[in-house]
Amino acid sequence: MVPAFDARGAANAAGAIGNLVRHDDSLLEQMLREHAAERVVRVCEHALEEAAADRATSIPAYAANALFSLGTLLVHRRVREQLEASLGGAKSRIQGWQGSPGSSTAWDRYVERAVGRF
Numbered sequence: 001m002v003p004a005f006d007a008r009g010a011a012n013a014a015g016a017i018g019n020l021v022r023h024d025d026s027l028l029e030q031m032l033r034e035h036a037a038e039r040v041v042r043v044c045e046h047a048l049e050e051a052a053a054d055r056a057t058s059i060p061a062y063a064a065n066a067l068f069s070l071g072t073l074l075v076h077r078r079v080r081e082q083l084e085a086s087l088g089g090a091k092s093r094i095q096g097w098q099g100s101p102g103s104s105t106a107w108d109r110y111v112e113r114a115v116g117r118f
Contacts, residue, residue, distance in 0.1 A: 008062045014040045018069030021076065028076060037083045040070045041090070044097065051102045058102045067110040070094075074117035084118075091118040 017036050020027050031037070047063030050056070073079050083090040097103070098111045 010039070010043045010046075010062075010066070012062075012065075014043055014066040014069040018072035022072050025076065028078070031073070032078060032082055035082070035086060037070060037073045037079050038086050040066050040073065041083070041087065041094070044070065048097060048100055051100075056102050058104060059100065059107055064104070064107050064110060067097075067107065067114060071110060071114040071117060074114055080118055091115055 014036075017031060017040070021031060043066040044063050047060050047066070051059050051063075074083070080090075087093060094111060095115045098108050098115075100107070103111075
């Protein structure tokens, strides 16, 4: 049996990662080794897919927290470079989240924040 994706747990972890990197970049190397930004992108994309499948009227709040954390991670040039290398077109991919079904003003603002870091 494949364990269910724990979206809230993943978003909480993304928030912690964002806070760690914002306050102290000594863990940046570990974040790069673990592909933390790529994993946060997956959390956001999972939430978007889930909202679309459920025809939800809003994107889950945990996803907005993860997206905000992604914007924090993207302050670092090496994170941006790694994300572009691993996802190819990461900036345009994230920009595509703007105005997604169920998006809020906060969601769209966080998308702009993340894209603006590239």
